[in-house]
Amino acid sequence: MTTAPDQSTIATPDQTALRAHSLSVSFANVRVLDNVSLELPHGETLVVMGPSGGGKSTLLRCLSGNQPNAAGEVRFPQWEDSTAGSRKSVPVLMMDQEPLLFEHLTVFENLAFPLRMRSEPGPKLNRQVDEMISHLELENVRRHLPAQLSGGQKQRCAFGRALLAAPAVLLMDEPFNALDNDVRTRLQSFFRKLATDYALSTVFVTHDLREALTVGTTFAMLDRGQLQTWPDAQSFAADPETGVDKEVQFWSEFHSPKRSY
Amino acid sequence: MVGPLEKILGGLLLAIPALLFLRMFLHGLQYSLGLKGLLQSGWTTTHWEAVFRSGVLLESMALSAVTALIVTMLSLVGAIVLIGTRFCYGAGKSLEAALLLALSTPAIVMAMLTRLWLEPGGLIARMLFWTGGISSPAEFPVLINDPYSLGLILCGVFCSLPFLALFFLRVWEANALHRYVSTAVLLGASPWQAVWRIALPMLWNRSRTLLVLIFLWNFSAWEGPLLVGQQSPRMISVLIADSTGEFSLADRPRSFTYSTTYFVLAAAGLAVLTRRGRHHVCRD
């Protein structure tokens, strides 16, 4: 069942980063997405959760325009209003587990790439990249090639590059999945901070509840082609269907002195 | 991992070609130093001095190296252009079919076709005759067995380019390079910028060893130079084969001097190839 968006989340047109309407995709008679609609206000992070094979990645591919045989409409109202005639930013950028850093470019050059493509003047480019390197805590590896970086450093660099591209919407498909727990936790907090600082509009797919609650500001669940949404963490946690209360209960029982195992 | 019997058997089988090549090299070296041969009288460096004084071998090596370099570079440019048509103009699977067809043409047939098309009495000359461009074969420019090795270079490019282009296409697929190119486009690059700044450097990183191999193959080429190459100086394989075919025992040391020099160069080429291959593995 698709929940009609909560009235409080309906943004005035110029504040909506992403609007998708009636998205439908079928594979071999299976309806992966069934008339899904969603809106993403500017500066929000919509977390999309759901079971494996539920269509989360398909949804992201639809939003990025990369899904063959999809029906529906996707628009980027804020980007369309603000960039008429200019190429100062791209409408959408997708990130997944593979950082896709350019192997022959250093960290500095990878970050600088979108700025060079926009023909940013040299001093401004250097300043922006240096600032980002500082935010990303990659000062010690600025001249390193991607092959010399750790997994976490690669993802930070890829994230920083995406930020410098200034997309209207960032799509993230379980980007921290391949990393170990410590690195993952750090990157989640890192993402949250930069998303707030840069007012990023993001659709973030994950199957990890803790990650969802750390990075998300609005929430959705995709199951059997249908999308259900919640406007904030409290309403998401309060709904028994999301599984948050079961998780809380598990950890309470785990720490209970009366537990038998 | 490998049992003792396997080691012995494998080692023996490796020894056969290894010993054959080693004996082949030593035989040539001894012959060139006067230590073997019916007309020889013991250690001497006169054959080596004569060969390098005459300049024939050096000219041949220079010609072989320059021709191989030109063929390799042209094949690289051609392969890049084909990749460009693939991804900027949508040339799809038909391109791969074309490359497979070209690849299945052996060097000797490619050389034959080069003659067929480019010699004064060839197909292009005949087409020009019927369109009024020329009135006799003598008016057609010399493109075969010519002093600039034009026909030979073309033949070499047609042999090497399909191999390189198919390699690029396979590397592109295996490494999902389209994802990197797509990312570059999403980051604001135009399609040509994405191919030039991202795809080509990545392909270059992965193809340097193959380019060395293509150079070495063209350096050692025989069928093409024999059929369409220039007569003087000759490519090194042709020089060695021709000098051996001359029916004079006194000239045998000279041809073995040529072949020994060639084997030393080939060993140097192997050293470069394996060093390049190890570098590439380390980078990954």
Add this chain to the structure above:
Amino acid sequence: MSVVTELHIPGKRQKPDTSGIVILLTVVMLILAPLLLLSGGTGWTWPALVPDRPGGMLWSAALSPDNELFGAMFTSLLLAGVTSITGTVSGLLISRATAAFSNPVPRMLLLFPWIVSPVVAGISMYDQLARAGLAGQMSGVVLAQLAFAAPLSAVVFQNLWSNRTRAMTRLVRDLGGSTTAVWRHVVWPAVRRIIPVCLLQTALFSWLDYGLVSTIGGGRVETVTVRLFALLREGGMNQAAVAALILMTPPLLLAVPLAILRLQLPDHVAGVSREIS
């Protein structure tokens, strides 16, 4: 579906593979068309574009048992068969042995035949083989070709001996297995798909070889390549075209199904990028 952007290369709107078809037709015109044209008759005097006397006489002559080209085909097939089988088996054993050495030098030496000219090698080997009574004999040619084919196939098999194979071998031995068990449960499953590739590769090497067979064979072992060269020297372009097409047949027989297979694959499997507009 209306989207503002796309993830595969935008560029121009994708046309239905016109440039690829143009390239394919060009290659067919440059390679196959002249050979088919010339082989379809006898004589080719200036300035004719087609043979003077069209007809299939050359083909029926080539395929008749008393024709030299027919005999050459069988010699080539025999050489290819023997070289491919012995080369593949030797290559497998050699690759196993070299994998056991920690020193990379033996593995590097396997690459030597890849870069050395067969004709120069043949010339240099001739004296040794003549002394052994093998020059001018098919056995001498087989031995010379094996010196190339075995390392060729060894390089192909080398990639199979990975850490995983080593771990599996250790496991079989730890479980009490003998060398036979290792071959049955580790080596054979790893190599069985590569063996046909190797057989074809070494067979093609032998089939297309001219350098070794012309030097070691000394004119007495006549293969299709030797015959082709002889016809080119004699100026018999029509017969040479027949010989060239016969020479190309095995590689084409491999390439054409591969090409058709690629043409039939869906685009995303074949790796062709698409646009969404």
